[in-house]
Structures are given as structure tokens and as C-alpha cells.
Amino acid sequence: AKLAQRGAFNPNQQTKTNVSNTAKNNSDEKKPESKPNTTVKKNDTTPNPKTETKSTASTANTKPANNAKKSSAPPKKTDSYKWLCHLDPQSGDVYYENITSGDTQWERPAEPVKPYWLAHNDPESGDMYFENIDTGATAWDKPDEFADSEEKWMAKKSPETGEYFYENLATGKTQWEVPPVFQEKQPQQEWLRHFDPNSGDYYYENLRTGETSWDAPSGVKFD
16 A cells, blocks of 8 residues: 655544654653663663554565665565554654555554654663654664664665665665664763772773673773
8 A cells, every 4th residue: 555645644633642652852761771781771761562462474575776785585475464653744643554545543543553663872872772653662672674763764674684774765775784873873981980899999891781890991091
């Protein structure tokens, strides 16, 4: 079904529901509470996800056509989702599109909705975390398909190789090279020094890896 143009979406005679937990300018309030295998503390709390039934169908069904490094296209698979969800660019609210008919509405349908994830950058760790705009769930692990917070690029995981390729949503062109919007940023200070009251000594924590050590990292100065 032909997808509705987001800028033109304007459901008539419908009451908008507050179904979105997403606003592009306040994404830092929704990052996950903790990340596996790291000691970096996250100060924000994770929104409580709604309980929904999701299918396990693959969402990657195209192959990069530009700068391609792979020899064959991922196979197309049919999923059981009946609806897509989108962000309204004017209000920042979520609306829903019927895959078969193309009809759109503000109310969340009872039938299965395809998960739609946005990537955000955590300024403390420099890592990306991901937000499902339909349920409000957040996660550190990459989903099979996700867009940047400005919805300019879509990342898709190839079921054949397990690698991600990237589609420019404005031009439709695809590539294997990671766009700048998906490149994780290094924290300004990679190491922190902590005082251990039991021993009276300092130990050192790598914010990137979660590693701790009694030995000071070489080349790093602490005030």
C-alpha cells in the first residue's frame, strides 16, 4: 500500500489521542535506565512500555544499490503486521496507517502494529539507545530496523549477513557506509578517577567499556 505523505497527514473529524511518548527535542528524558555490561549510571528513567503482541517477522527486505559490497539481496519475507506508525511532523504525535488500505488514524488500532524505532545519542556515554515510538519502550540493543531522530535515514539489518545497510528516506538510495547520524560519539572524558575509602587509593573507570583498574591510564591527566 502506498504510504501516506507525512507532511500531508490530516485526519478529518477525528480526536487526537496522546499516544506518543516521543518529542524530537526531549528524547533525553526517555533513555534506558541501565545498559548491560557497563558501570555507567543513567540518571533518566525508562518509560513503562505498553503490553502489546508483536510478531517476529523480518523487516529487512531490500539490498543497498549504492556502494554495495554484498553479492546478493536479502530475501523478501511477508510479515503479519497490519499497521504502520508514523510521527506527525507538525505535532510530533504518533498516527497509524493501514498497510492494506492506506487509511490513517490517530487512535492506536487493536491489530498488530509494526514496531518503529528511533535512535538517540546518550550524551553521557556517547552510545546510541533506541525508542519504540508506538509503545514508548527504550533499549540499548539495536533493533533490526530503526531511523534517526530526524527521520532522514533508516537502518536495516540484512538477514543474510547480519550487517546493517542504510536507506536515505528522501532519495530512496541505500548504502553500506554508516551515515554520520548513526555514528556513536566518544565521551569527552573517557576515564574517571574514583576514591576508594577502604584502601585510601584511587581507581579508574573507563566510561566507554565499563572497565575499572587500580592503574592510572597512560596519557590521561586528572585534575
